[in-house]
Each structure stands twice: as C-alpha cells, then as structure tokens.
Amino acid sequence: xxxxxxxxxxxxxxxxxxxxxxxxxxxxxxxxxxxxxxxxxxxxxxxxxxxxxxxxxxxxxxxxxxxxxxxxxxxxxxxxxxxxxxxxxxxxxxxxxxxxxxxxxxxxxxxxxxxxxxxxxxxxxxxxxxxxxxxxxxxxxxxxxxxxxxxxxxxxxxxxxxxxxxxxxxxxxxxxxxxxxxxxxxxxxxxxxxxxxxxxxxxxxxxxxxxxxxxxxxxxxxxxxxxxxxxxxxxxxxxxxxxxxxxxxxxxxxxxxxxxxxxxxxxxxxxxxxxxxxxxxxxxxxxxxxxxxxxxxxxxxxxxxxxxxxxxxxxxxxxxxxxxxxxxxxxxxxxxxxxxxxxxxxxxxxxxxxxxxxxxxxxxxxxxxxxxxxxxxxxxxxxxxxxxxxxxxxxxxxxxxxxxxxxxxxxxxxxxxxxxxxxxxxxxxxxxxxxxxxxxxxxxxxxxxxxxxxxxxxxxxxxxxxxxxxxxxxxxxxxxxxxxxxxxxxxxxxxxxxxxxxxxxxxxxxxxxxxxxxxxxxxxxxxxxxxxxxxxxxxxxxxxxxxxxxxxxxxxxxxxxxxxxxxxxxxxxxxxxxxxxxxxxxxxxxxxxxxxxxxxxxxxxxxxxxxxxxxxxxxxxxxxxxxxxxxxxxxxxxxxxxxxxxxxxxxxxxxxxxxxxxxxxxxxxxxxxxxxxxxxxxxxxxxxxxxxxxxxxxxxx
Ligand code: ADP
Ligand code: MG
Numbered sequence: 001x002x003x004x005x006x007x008x009x010x011x012x013x014x015x016x017x018x019x020x021x022x023x024x025x026x027x028x029x030x031x032x033x034x035x036x037x038x039x040x041x042x043x044x045x046x047x048x049x050x051x052x053x054x055x056x057x058x059x060x061x062x063x064x065x066x067x068x069x070x071x072x073x074x075x076x077x078x079x080x081x082x083x084x085x086x087x088x089x090x091x092x093x094x095x096x097x098x099x100x101x102x103x104x105x106x107x108x109x110x111x112x113x114x115x116x117x118x119x120x121x122x123x124x125x126x127x128x129x130x131x132x133x134x135x136x137x138x139x140x141x142x143x144x145x146x147x148x149x150x151x152x153x154x155x156x157x158x159x160x161x162x163x164x165x166x167x168x169x170x171x172x173x174x175x176x177x178x179x180x181x182x183x184x185x186x187x188x189x190x191x192x193x194x195x196x197x198x199x200x201x202x203x204x205x206x207x208x209x210x211x212x213x214x215x216x217x218x219x220x221x222x223x224x225x226x227x228x229x230x231x232x233x234x235x236x237x238x239x240x241x242x243x244x245x246x247x248x249x250x251x252x253x254x255x256x257x258x259x260x261x262x263x264x265x266x267x268x269x270x271x272x273x274x275x276x277x278x279x280x281x282x283x284x285x286x287x288x289x290x291x292x293x294x295x296x297x298x299x300x301x302x303x304x305x306x307x308x309x310x311x312x313x314x315x316x317x318x319x320x321x322x323x324x325x326x327x328x329x330x331x332x333x334x335x336x337x338x339x340x341x342x343x344x345x346x347x348x349x350x351x352x353x354x355x356x357x358x359x360x361x362x363x364x365x366x367x368x369x370x371x372x373x374x375x376x377x378x379x380x381x382x383x384x385x386x387x388x389x390x391x392x393x394x395x396x397x398x399x400x401x402x403x404x405x406x407x408x409x410x411x412x413x414x415x416x417x418x419x420x421x422x423x424x425x426x427x428x429x430x431x432x433x434x435x436x437x438x439x440x441x442x443x444x445x446x447x448x449x450x451x452x453x454x455x456x457x458x459x460x461x462x463x464x465x466x467x468x469x470x471x472x473x474x475x476x477x478x479x480x481x482x483x484x485x486x487x488x489x490x491x492x493x494x495x496x497x498x499x500x501x502x503x504x505x506x507x508x509x510x511x512x513x514x515x516x517x518x519x520x521x522x523x524x525x526x527x528x529x530x531x532x533x534x535x536x537x538x539x540x541x542x543x544x545x546x547x548x549x550x551x552x553x554x555x556x557x558x559x560x561x562x563x564x565x566x567x568x569x570x571x572x573x574x575x576x577x578x579x580x581x582x583x584x585x586x587x588x589x590x591x592x593x594x595x596x597x598x599x600x601x602x603x604x605x606x607x608x609x610x611x612x613x614x615x616x617x618x619x620x621x622x623x624x625x626x627x628x629x630x631x632x633x634x635x636x637x638x639x640x641x642x643x644x645x646x647x648x649x650x651x652x653x654x655x656x657x658x659x660x661x662x663x664x665x666x667x668x669x670x671x672x673x674x675x676x677x678x679x680x681x682x683x684x685x686x687x688x689x690x691x692x693x694x695x696x697x698x699x700x701x
Contacts, residue, residue, distance in 0.1 A: 006184050007034060008033050010032055013036075027159055028157075037174070037185065037206055045064075045151040048149045051064065052089060053089050056121045063119075063120070066114070066116055067093070067094075068112065068115075069086070069087060072106075072109060074102065074106065082099045096131075097130070151171075152210055153167050174210045178206075187203075197661060199223065200221060205220070226650040230647075230655070237441035238667065239688055242670060249291065250420075251395035252287070253288050264311070267348070272304075279308055279448055280312070292423075294425075295424050295444045298426075300428070313325065313398065322391050322394045323376065323394070323397070324379070324391070324397055325397075325400065326381065327401065333380050351377045352370070356383055378391075429581070432628045438652060449621060458583055458587040458594065458595050459592065464601045465601060468598070471598065474594075475514075479547075488550055488567065491525065500525075503551065510549055520545035523550070526551055561590075566582060572610065580623050583614070
C-alpha cells in the first residue's frame with residue numbers, strides 16, 4: 001500500500017512538536033494523524049441552546065448564557081486576587097469569576113458588550129456563579145469547520161492540560177488535520193454494505209464525528225462508526241470460528257447408545273423440560289456433524305444444567321470416548337461429582353474425581369485408570385488441566401462457570417487430545433444477548449430458559465426499615481414451621497469498617513429477637529478463620545442453627561435445601577446480578593421460599609429500579625438485561641476481558657440493533673464468500689490478514 005499522509009507522526013502537526021507529541025503518545029496513545037482522527041469526542045455540547053439566567057440550576061452541566069457584561073472589578077490581594085464580572089440578561093444576572101490570566105481577562109472582557117458565556121453554573125449567594133467561563137463574541141463569526149452547533153468535548157488529562165491540550169486544544173489539532181488531510185481518509189467498509197444500510201462514507205463520518213453540522217449528521221456518523229466497530233469484531237470472531245471448523249474435525253458422536261438410552265428410559269427420575277431437550281438436541285447435532293463443538297450453555301440456577309452435561313458425557317461414552325467436567329472450586333467440583341454419581345445411581349459409567357486435595361496415592365491410581373480408559377467421566381478442578389493428567393481418548397470437556405477460566409486454560413484442554421475435544425461451557429449467570437454475541441461470539445450459544453415444572457417461584461418482597469418488626473414476625477413464623485433463614489449483610493472494601501459495625505449491630509439485634517436456648521444463630525463472615533467458618537456453616541447445614549447471619553461469603557457453593565428464607569440487608573447496595581445470585585441460595589427444597597429485601601426509606605432511582613426488578617421477576621435473563629442497562633458491560637461480567645469490551649463508540653446496552661445488523665451481515669458474507677475472495681470483500685480480507693499476523697491458530701478458541 002502507498003504511504004498515506006495520515007501515517008505522519010503527530011509531532012509534525014503544526015503546534016505539536018516533540019514535547020506534546022510525547023505526551024499525546026503517553027497519555028492518549030496518539031502517535032499519528034490517523035490516531036488523532038480516531039480519537040473521538042465523548043460528548044457534545046449543544047451550542048444552539050441558550051439558557052436564561054432564571055432557568056439555571058446547579059444540576060446542569062455546562063451551559064451557554066447570552067448576556068451583557070454589566071459590571072467588572074478586580075478584588076482581593078495576592079493569591080486571592082480575582083476578577084468578578086456580572087452578566088445580565090432580561091431575566092436576571094449571574095456572577096463570573098476568574099482567578100487566573102487576570103491581565104488577559106481584564107483586556108478582553110469589556111463592560112457593556114454582549115457575550116456568549118459558557119461554563120458550569122454553581123449556586124452562590126442565592127444566585128449563580130460560573131468560574132473560569134469561556135467567552136465568545138456575539139454574534140459568532142463563521143468558523144472554517146462550519147458554524148459549530150454541537151461542540152465536541154474530548155477527554156484530556158491533567159498533564160495534557162498543562163500543555164494547553166485540553167478539550168479545546170485537541171479540537172484545534174483535529175481542525176488542522178481535517179482541513180489538510182481529510183481527503184486521505186480511506187473507506188473501510190465495502191460499498192455494498194454502505195448502500196444496504198444507508199450509511200455515510202468513512203470520510204463523512206470522520207468529519208461529522210468531530211465537527212457535526214447538526215444532530216442528524218452526528219447520528220449518521222455515530223451509526224456508521226458503531227457499525228464498523230461491531231462489524232469488525234464480529235468478522236474476527238466468526239472468521240476464527242470458521243477456521244476452527246475447517247481445521248478441527250472433532251470427534252464424531254454418531255450413535256446414541258446404551259448408556260444414554262438406559263439413563264433416559266430407566267434412571268432419570270423426572271421428565272426433561274422442553275428447554276433441556278432442545279439444548280441436548282443442539283449438542284447432539286453439533287457433535288455428529290464432523291466439526292469440533294464449542295458451545296455455551298447458559299441457564300439460571302436450578303434450570304437443570306447438570307443433567308444436560310451428564311447426558312452429553314454419556315453420549316461421549318457411548319461413542320467410545322472419555323469426558324471430563326471442570327469446576328472453578330473444590331466445593332463445586334465435589335457437588336458435581338456427588339450429583340452426577342447420584343443421578344446415575346452407581347450405574348452406566350465409571351466416574352472419577354480429581355482436585356487439589358486428592359492424595360498422591362489416589363492420584364497415581366486415577367492417572368492409570370484414565371490412561372487405560374477405565375474412567376469414563378472425570379470431574380474436578382483445574383487440577384484436570386495439568387500435563388500429568390493424560391486421557392486415553394478425551395472427546396468432551398464440560399466447563400462450569402466459564403468466566404473464571406482463561407483462554408490459556410481452554411487451550412491447554414484442547415491439547416489433551418490430538419483431535420481437540422468438544423467444549424461445552426456452562427454458566428449460571430445468564431448474560432444479555434448482546435454481551436454473549438460479543439464475548440462469546442465465536443461460540444454457539446444455547447439457553448435453558450425454562451425451569452422444571454412444579455418448582456415454586458421464590459416470592460420476593462421489598463421491606464423498608466419501618467417494617468422490620470413485621471420481618472422478625474415473619475421469620476418467627478417460618479422458623480416455627482421448621483425452616484431456616486439466611487440474613488446477608490453487604491461487606492464492601494471501601495466501607496468495610498462501617499459495614500462490620502452494621503453487621504455487629506445486626507447480630508446483636510438478631511440475638512435479642514431470637515434468644516438462646518430456643519434459637520441458635522450461626523455467624524459467618526470473611527474475617528473469620530476457615531475452621532471457624534466451616535464449623536458455623538456445618539451447624540447450619542445440620543439444622544442445628546436456624547439462622548445464618550453472613551456477609552456475601554455465602555454466595556458460592558452452599559446448598560441447604562431446608563433454608564427457604566433469604567433476607568438481604570441494605571439490599572439497595574447490592575448489584576442486580578448479585579441480588580439474583582443470593583436469592584438463588586433459597587428455593588432449593590420443596591417448600592415455598594421467600595426473599596426479603598430490606599432497605600432504607602430513601603432510595604435513589606437506580607436502587608429503586610434494582611429492587612423493583614427483583615420483586616417483579618425471577619428470570620435471570622431479564623435481570624441481566626436490566627443490569628446491563630444500569631451498569632454497562634465491564635462491570636457486569638466482572639471480568640477484564642480486554643479488547644472486546646473496550647468499545648470506543650458502540651454501547652452493548654443501547655446498540656443492540658446495530659450489533660444484530662453487523663453480525664448478520666458478517667454471517668451472510670462468510671456464507672457467500674467464505675475465503676473472502678470476491679473483489680468487493682478485499683477490504684475485509686486485508687483487515688483480517690493484518691489482525692491475525694503473529695497469532696497462532698491454536699491460541700484461537
Ligand atoms: P443448575 O442449572 O443450577 O446446575 P441443577 O442441574 O443442579 O441446576 O438442577 C437443579 C435440581 O433440579 C437438581 O436437583 C436436578 O436434579 C433437578 N432437575 C433438573 N432437571 C429437572 C427436571 N427436568 N425436572 C425436575 N427436576 C429437575
Ligand atoms: Mg449447577
């Protein structure tokens with residue numbers, strides 16, 4: 001390709017020079033003109049809107065006020081020296097204050113003249129004041145980049161600001177590059193896609209994102225650039241998927257044999273839900289079509305993922321292969337081992353377990369049995385990945401709770417067999433569709449979106465402080481019926497001391513309301529020694545205590561079917577998915593279960609929405625969608641899965657439609673031109689070639 005002036009080092013842009021270039025590189029990763037053009041504003045200020053003085057309030061962000069300077073004086077001594085001016089319109093007046101550049105301000109701000117004043121109003125002395133406002137002459141002169149109605153605002157940093165590269169300064173640089181080099185901006189999407197979705201060209205988009213003529217032009221630019229961003233992520237993901245499918249044949253599971261049939265017809269104590277059947281069918285189809293399966297199964301707590309995993313593993317066995325199942329913690333691995341063993345009723349398959357606490361002797365035996373192919377299903381923690389663990393013929397790996405395992409670990413599992421095993425990933429926290437498409441866009445996704453019949457939905461109520469006595473009464477009634485209760489307190493690092501005090505006060509109150517010897521209370525929190533924790537938990541599990549007061553440590557891995565009440569204190573402080581996870585601790589037995597959310601009387605809008613959502617629905621999929629709207633994707637997954645989630649413009653909560661379009665466009669393109677050989681797709685091919693340079697294929701998973 002020909003060198004483009006856009007590849008010029010930023011240092012050579014007029015007004016930059018070596019020092020600022022270094023800062024731009026360090027602070028914003030801007031090395032070239034092109035990087036600068038791709039550094040987008042994060043918001044815009046509507047410069048068509050003028051506020052009247054009597055419309056101001058301190059909630060407003062930056063505003064413009066049009067008025068006349070009716071007073072100006074310099075007051076104070078030394079470092080308190082400042083200029084205070086008065087700006088007046090027909091509805092009132094406000095104060096303008098400058099502490100710096102006093103000489104300049106004094107010369108340029110003239111009494112009696114009309115200005116456009118721009119800044120953030122703060123309440124002051126019964127009126128409003130703006131410090132260090134920007135002033136513009138009125139009427140505005142036409143500028144080169146158009147008479148700006150929407151002023152771009154760029155993120156800057158303290159260091160850059162010291163060198164006059166605040167938002168305004170960056171805008172100046174953008175103006176220069178756009179005036180001189182816009183013609184060099186190359187189209188990055190095929191013309192037929194632009195046509196199909198009626199999108200503006202790259203040139204126009206770059207111009208309008210920095211200097212929008214009007215809202216319509218800005219929206220057009222945003223749409224085009226968001227599409228492009230999502231499109232290339234999808235292209236990369238789906239292209240990887242395609243390569244994987246070409247490269248790895250996978251182990252064909254051609255027959256449904258004796259174990260699956262016997263299990264299904266004779267052992268399985270219940271009817272599968274429609275959703276379970278559908279997902280098993282999807283897995284069955286995947287594993288017999290001669291490519292390697294990579295499937296994500298998501299389903300709420302209790303939706304019955306274990307049976308699905310087990311039947312898939314039996315399918316592997318029926319075809320002469322081994323399978324393994326990996327859980328993130330020892331407790332969960334044990335739970336899986338036990339539920340699988342009991343589901344199989346000791347028949348059909350030989351099951352092994354391998355965790356960090358497996359003894360050396362057991363381990364040696366296990367290794368032998370695995371290599372000899374005597375063990376059909378191995379359950380365990382990441383101890384499974386170790387190189388010493390050798391299978392005779394591993395063809396299916398089930399991974400529970402995906403997001404705790406990294407790509408590296410997945411890759412290690414791949415190498416356990418010459419032909420990589422099929423991979424089935426299970427997650428208990430449903431994730432919104434857009435997030436699934438982006439984070440796991442190279443996997444096929446199945447959802448178990450239906451609970452087994454006869455399950456009593458957990459009833460959730462929201463109580464405020466004034467209803468606390470009612471809550472105690474309710475606890476007493478349920479305990480009298482023989483049930484057990486969890487009471488959970490938030491414990492957050494930033495407010496740890498206060499939270500612990502809260503917890504203490506809570507415990508005291510509980511002990512007063514539920515005194516010994518009639519009641520026993522178990523207490524578990526992060527500050528305790530492990531042995532103590534274990535003891536207290538065991539008391540509760542054995543039914544020796546009726547109440548467990550805990551911080552969020554109970555979130556993972558406790559299964560006490562008789563505990564049917566979950567009380568969450570300061571519920572407004574928990575995130576939605578955390579509330580949902582906590583609630584999932586109850587509703588595991590035959591009894592009607594309840595979740596009570598306690599909060600203060602005053603709630604913010606977000607807090608109210610979270611609690612209302614919890615009361616309204618038990619559906620983890622619905623909850624995850626709302627959580628995404630509230631918190632954004634990064635927080636939601638709790639992962640730093642860098643790259644995919646660091647979107648520049650697109651927003652997975654609000655740009656679902658664009659994502660959908662981008663993904664289906666990619667699917668169509670790859671279906672019609674898998675190798676991207678058509679001339680109209682050459683741009684895409686070039687892009688992928690650039691991106692995949694140096695990435696070994698076996699790293700892609
Ligand atoms: P999760 O999806 O949370 O892993 P499990 O697989 O542990 O859920 O299943 C929760 C409980 O529901 C288990 O006791 C399991 O045996 C039971 N179960 C699973 N599927 C069904 C079904 N179709 N009908 C009735 N009970 C079921
Ligand atoms: Mg499970």
